[in-house]
Amino acid sequence: MAMRIAVARGALAVLDELADRLRGEVDFVTGPADTPGEIAELTAGADALVVTLHRLDDPCFAAMADSVRVVGRAGVGLDTIDLDAARAHGVAVVYQPAYAVGEVATHAVAMLLALQRRLSQSDAVVRGAGWGGGAEIGPIFSLGDASVAVLGCGRIGRAAVERLVPFVGEVRVFDPLVTEPIPGARLVADLGELLDDADALSLHVPLTPQTRHIIGRREIRRMRQGALIVNVSRGGLIDEDELALALADGHLAGAGLDVFETEPLPQSSPLRTAPNMLLSPHNAWNSTSAARRLSEWTVADVIAYIATHEVNHGRLAVEPAVRVTSVPE
Numbered sequence: 568m569a570m571r572i573a574v575a576r577g578a579l580a581v582l583d584e585l586a587d588r589l590r591g592e593v594d595f596v597t598g599p600a601d602t603p604g605e606i607a608e609l610t611a612g613a614d615a616l617v618v619t620l621h622r623l624d625d626p627c628f629a630a631m632a633d634s635v636r637v638v639g640r641a642g643v644g645l646d647t648i649d650l651d652a653a654r655a656h657g658v659a660v661v662y663q664p665a666y667a668v669g670e671v672a673t674h675a676v677a678m679l680l681a682l683q684r685r686l687s688q689s690d691a692v693v694r695g696a697g698w699g700g701g702a703e704i705g706p707i708f709s710l711g712d713a714s715v716a717v718l719g720c721g722r723i724g725r726a727a728v729e730r731l732v733p734f735v736g737e738v739r740v741f742d743p744l745v746t747e748p749i750p751g752a753r754l755v756a757d758l759g760e761l762l763d764d765a766d767a768l769s770l771h772v773p774l775t776p777q778t779r780h781i782i783g784r785r786e787i788r789r790m791r792q793g794a795l796i797v798n799v800s801r802g803g804l805i806d807e808d809e810l811a812l813a814l815a816d817g818h819l820a821g822a823g824l825d826v827f828e829t830e831p832l833p834q835s836s837p838l839r840t841a842p843n844m845l846l847s848p849h850n851a852w853n854s855t856s857a858a859r860r861l862s863e864w865t866v867a868d869v870i871a872y873i874a875t876h877e878v879n880h881g882r883l884a885v886e887p888a889v890r891v892t893s894v895p896e
């Protein structure tokens with residue numbers, strides 16, 4: 568009998584192609600997966616559920632059909648999934664940490680360079696029939712003299728460091744799990760040392776209860792006047808109200824944000840009107856090849872897990888021994 572994989576609508580870029588290729592072996596069903604009721608309906612008779620940034624909490628796991636053995640998180644961050652609930656309900660969770668490392672690191676550096684070179688202002692000057700440069704565009708600090716701070720040096724942070732080292736004066740890195748030297752960078756001992764008088768900050772840590780608002784008023788004010796912040800990791804890492812204040816009063820000269828505490832970014836967010844912002848809609852991961860990799864790896868791993876309890880491309884965040892259908896109080 569064919570395996571059945573329930574896919575939250577929009578979660579896999581090349582689903583139609585995969586469905587053709589796996590015809591007879593896998594039946595795919597798609598639909599909304601935003602509420603426990605929708606999840607119950609979508610997963611009826613399914614062996615697996617594939618999601619992207621859908622929030623899966625305990626009621627969602629409770630609502631999943633008993634036949635579901637594994638959730639494929641088509642992406643990297645696990646902050647949207649209650650892993651304890653997955654474990655308690657006996658559902659494995661597989662995610663894909665390697666599918667877009669280069670894309671995300673490049674997006675962060677692209678935002679940093681565009682802000683530092685004041686490309687939006689330069690573009691606006693020319694479109695407005697100006698030419699003069701200097702005063703209209705605003706001050707441009709030299710990257711060769713600058714100290715750029717990188718918070719978190721896992722897969723993406725390290726790739727960002729590799730991109731920055733060739734042309735930045737100093738790259739500072741803080742990550743409590745990294746102890747060996749990082750070529751061309753200065754590993755510092757704590758967050759304070761990372762931020763003191765830094766010219767720019769790029770965030771590459773996961774969102775957890777420990778890292779929520781890791782960048783707040785005190786941290787922003789430790790950076791030098793006129794500094795830049797780039798966040799392609801998770802919106803909740805930064806206190807957005809404090810960020811907006813620091814942009815409005817000029818302590819920060821700009822920010823590049825791909826991720827927000829609430830997504831899509833609400834119309835009322837002060838970040839929409841703050842000066843010198845570069846905004847993107849949570850698409851640092853995006854390239855046609857990354858999107859294809861993500862679809863193919865997620866489906867291949869879900870199939871492999873059901874067949875063998877092992878995965879080939881991603882990692883298992885939760886690997887329960889048995890599927891428990893009733894959870895003790």
Ligand SMILES: NC(=O)C1=CN([C@@H]2O[C@H](COP(=O)(O)OP(=O)(O)OC[C@H]3O[C@@H](n4cnc5c(N)ncnc54)[C@H](O)[C@@H]3O)[C@@H](O)[C@H]2O)C=CC1
Pocket residue numbers: 643644645664667671718719720721722723724741742743744745771772773774777778781799800801825826849850851852853
């Ligand atoms: N905008 C986008 O399209 C995408 C965003 N992401 C985000 O990027 C994040 C990072 O991804 P990876 O580099 O693959 O993760 P990773 O797990 O390889 O690295 C994260 C690093 O952060 C460090 N860390 C944790 N807490 C810290 C703290 N308090 N201070 C300093 N370092 C700390 C860890 O030790 C680890 O080395 C993901 O969790 C996800 O939220 C990932 C993919 C796409």
Ligand SMILES: O=C(O)C(=O)COP(=O)(O)O
Pocket residue numbers: 619620641642643644645849852
């Ligand atoms: O993979 C991640 O963690 C990302 O942030 C990318 O967004 P996605 O989950 O692919 O919608």
